[in-house]
Structures are given as structure tokens and as C-alpha cells.
Ligand code: FES
């Protein structure tokens with residue numbers, strides 16, 4: 001169901017300012033996030049070891065969290081370090097703590113075996129805080145499975161039906177995707193050659209809406225839920241498919257999904273550009289346009305999940321050519337989950 005030994009985004013950095021407690025569920029487990037006195041993020045099980053009050057109802061005391069019911073105090077490792085009214089802490093008074101690392105403006109949490117948590121394996125989302133890029137982003141709570149959101153991102157043939165006012169043009173599905181399967185990722189590339197740019201591109205890039213462009217959608221999927229999409233366009237025939245993007249505009253549309261439950265998710269995204277970086281109007285426009293487009297996906301996914309929920313097991317599904325990348329990604333993730341289960 002879930003790949004546990006993996007980094008997931010728990011929150012944006014600004015969602016956990018000093019002195020506040022954020023409660024969120026990941027992979028069906030209630031978690032509480034806060035910062036210690038040095039500003040480092042802490043993630044603990046959101047359930048007191050005494051009578052199970054959520055610790056989110058408590059308060060931060062220095063670098064510890066104090067339960068809001070009878071005052072037990074837990075340190076960043078989850079160990080109970082104080083029981084008011086007695087000198088001894090009962091043995092076994094501890095809750096789970098989770099490795100958490102702040103990187104690229106996100107707080108990353110590890111829900112599996114803490115001994116296996118290696119920060120070097122946090123996926124690369126440097127566009128989110130690299131000064132060469134200007135990035136906008138947000139988080140959506142989605143009443144839909146993380147797998148439906150990943151599928152949505154890996155099959156962009158939907159853009160012309162779901163995102164007609166921003167990302168879609170009529171030609172997208174006429175250009176097939178090229179799927180490459182690697183050990184650690186699936187690459188799903190599409191080039192839409194000699195066609196007009198979509199509305200979001202010509203507005204952001206100050207292009208002629210009737211211009212002919214070569215447009216790319218190069219999707220990298222890293223299990224379990226990380227999707228990096230290199231998108232952009234350049235004048236048709238100017239060499240972009242062969243690597244010369246000097247006359248074009250480049251953006252990264254990056255996404256990562258953290259399962260909340262089997263049928264609900266935290267959807268984090270950011271959209272980065274490296275042109276007209278000093279123009280706040282473009283930043284604002286892209287935040288609205290990209291956020292609006294992804295919110296259209298949320299509407300689709302929530303309706304899809306509700307439909308699936310009516311008859312989970314028995315519904316037959318058909319596959320079409322555009323599903324090649326999605327199916328390769330599903331197999332790669334299923335293999336990872338099976339491997340992890342076999343090692344337990
Ligand atoms: S429930 Fe937390 S101290 Fe009693």
C-alpha cells in the first residue's frame with residue numbers, strides 16, 4: 001500500500017514557524033511537527049504515551065513537547081523526560097519519533113525504519129530555493145489516493161481536456177510519449193513540434209500566441225511519489241529537441257505527494273522559471289495559473305476517487321497508449337513495495 005522507507009514532504013518550511021505545532025497524518029499515522037530551540041524541525045507521534053491525547057493539544061516547552069492533559073514532557077527522540085508530581089519516569093514511556101530534514105523549503109519526513117533514513121537520498125528539488133530560479137508553490141489537501149495524483153502527473157495527455165485555458169492545446173495527444181524505464185526512475189518524454197504555445201506559456205514568456213514553437217514535457221518519476229517535469233518551448237526549428245534552448249523559455253513543474261490515508265493525500269508542488277525573474281507580475285501570474293491548473297486536477301482526482309470508492313475491486317479498467325508511462329511507473333513502485341515487504 002505505502003512505501004515506508006522513503007522520504008516524503010511533511011510541510012512547507014513556513015507552515016511550521018517557531019513556536020507552533022502542526023498536526024498532520026502521514027501514511028495513516030498521526031504526526032506532530034514543531035521546531036526545537038535551535039529552529040530544527042522535530043516530528044513525533046501525535047499521541048501521548050499516557051492516555052493518548054494528541055500532543056498537538058499540548059505546548060512547546062524549550063525543545064520539548066508537553067502534553068496538554070496531565071503534563072508529561074517528551075523530548076525530540078520521543079522519550080518521556082518528565083512526569084509532573086513524581087521523580088521517576090515509568091519505563092517504556094516513549095512515543096515514536098521520525099527523522100525529519102529541512103531541505104529545498106520543505107520539511108522531509110521518513111516514516112519507515114529510522115536507521116535506514118539517509119538524507120543523501122532526499123530527492124533533488126533544488127529549483128525551489130536555487131537563486132537561478134524563481135519558484136512559486138503551494139500544498140493541496142486532496143480527497144484522493146496518492147496513486148491517482150501520480151498517474152495524473154505522468155500522463156499529460158489530459159492537459160487539453162482538463163487545462164484548456166492554461167496548459168492545453170489541441171495538438172498534445174497527437175504527439176506520442178517516449179517512455180524509458182530505469183532502475184530508479186521512469187522517464188516519460190513528449191515533444192509537441194511546430195505548434196502554437198499554450199496560453200500559460202505565451203502569457204508568461206511574452207510570446208506571440210500564434211507563433212509556432214517546439215514544446216517539451218519531459219517527466220521524471222522517482223518512486224514513490226516524486227515527479228519532476230521539465231517544460232518549455234522554443235521557436236519551431238531553433239534546435240530545442242537537439243539541446244539548444246537558448247531562444248526558448250524553460251520552467252520546472254515539480255510535484256511530490258505524501259499519502260495521508262489510503263484515499264487522501266497532501267499534494268505539494270512548486271513551479272520554477274529562469275526568465276523574467278525580476279518581474280513580480282509574472283510570478284503572481286504563474287502562481288495563479290499553475291495553482292489553478294493543478295486545482296483542476298484535484299477536482300478530477302476527487303471525483304475519480306469517489307467513483308472508484310463505489311466499487312473498488314470489481315471495476316474493470318481499459319488501458320490506452322497514453323498509459324505506457326503510468327503503467328511503467330506503477331510497476332516500478334509495486335516492485336519497491338514488494339521488496340520492502342519481503343525484507344521485513
Ligand atoms: S494523556 Fe498526556 S499526560 Fe495524560
Ligand SMILES: [Fe+2]
Pocket residue numbers: 152158159162163293294297
Ligand atoms: Fe494536470
